Amino acid sequence: MLPFVVAIDGPAASGKGTLARRIAQHFNLAHLDTGQLYRATAFLVLAADGDPGDQATAERAARRVDPAMLDDPRLLTEAVAQAASVVAAIPAVRRALLQFQREFAAHPPGGRRGAVLDGRDIGTAVCPDAAVKLFVTASREVRADRRLRELRQRGVAAIYQNVLQDMGERDARDEGRRAAPLAAASDAVIIDTTGLDADQAFERALEVVARALAAHGP
Numbered sequence: 001m002l003p004f005v006v007a008i009d010g011p012a013a014s015g016k017g018t019l020a021r022r023i024a025q026h027f028n029l030a031h032l033d034t035g036q037l038y039r040a041t042a043f044l045v046l047a048a049d050g051d052p053g054d055q056a057t058a059e060r061a062a063r064r065v066d067p068a069m070l071d072d073p074r075l076l077t078e079a080v081a082q083a084a085s086v087v088a089a090i091p092a093v094r095r096a097l098l099q100f101q102r103e104f105a106a107h108p109p110g111g112r113r114g115a116v117l118d119g120r121d122i123g124t125a126v127c128p129d130a131a132v133k134l135f136v137t138a139s140r141e142v143r144a145d146r147r148l149r150e151l152r153q154r155g156v157a158a159i160y161q162n163v164l165q166d167m168g169e170r171d172a173r174d175e176g177r178r179a180a181p182l183a184a185a186s187d188a189v190i191i192d193t194t195g196l197d198a199d200q201a202f203e204r205a206l207e208v209v210a211r212a213l214a215a216h217g218p
């Protein structure tokens with residue numbers, strides 16, 4: 001039987017990462033935050049004083065990404081986040097990282113029966129045959145507020161209007177790129193977290209995943 005795959009997509013700070021981790025933990029599934037692949041690519045480019053927008057430079061960096069890098073706290077800086085949004089718009093980078101993601105879904109580590117992948121194009125491009133597709137979103141203002149609080153918790157001085165502007169620019173890059181733009185799959189369940197806390201979002205997703213898992217079989 002094929003692995004049980006949950007694809008979770010959505011814009012930055014929508015809550016999809018938190019939701020993906022909780023679903024994976026609850027159902028004992030492997031989890032891959034695919035955004036970390038693009039952050040790792042961006043980190044490698046910046047570490048070499050390269051231009052994240054240069055296709056050849058970014059593609060070479062993408063091919064050097066090692067799974068051991070994905071938990072590096074240096075990937076969490078705002079500079080890396082901004083550069084990641086730039087490299088993610090490059091088709092060659094997406095192609096270079098596509099196989100890694102599909103291999104993870106097809107062969108979940110640890111002998112688990114399935115995997116949860118979250119990102120921008122999991123349900124539309126990476127795993128179009130996923131058993132469950134969720135699209136997690138929220139208003140841009142709410143997402144900017146969440147990101148602001150996250151930055152301040154890390155000790156980063158940030159201004160709401162600047163974060164809101166950056167969020168808008170990232171959304172435009174994600175939604176407007178030629179290669180696998182951010183969009184909800186036609187068969188995705190939409191979860192709008194604008195007025196939901198993490199527990200409420202999890203409860204909504206839990207029902208969808210549990211029903212699909214029961215249909216999938218042991």
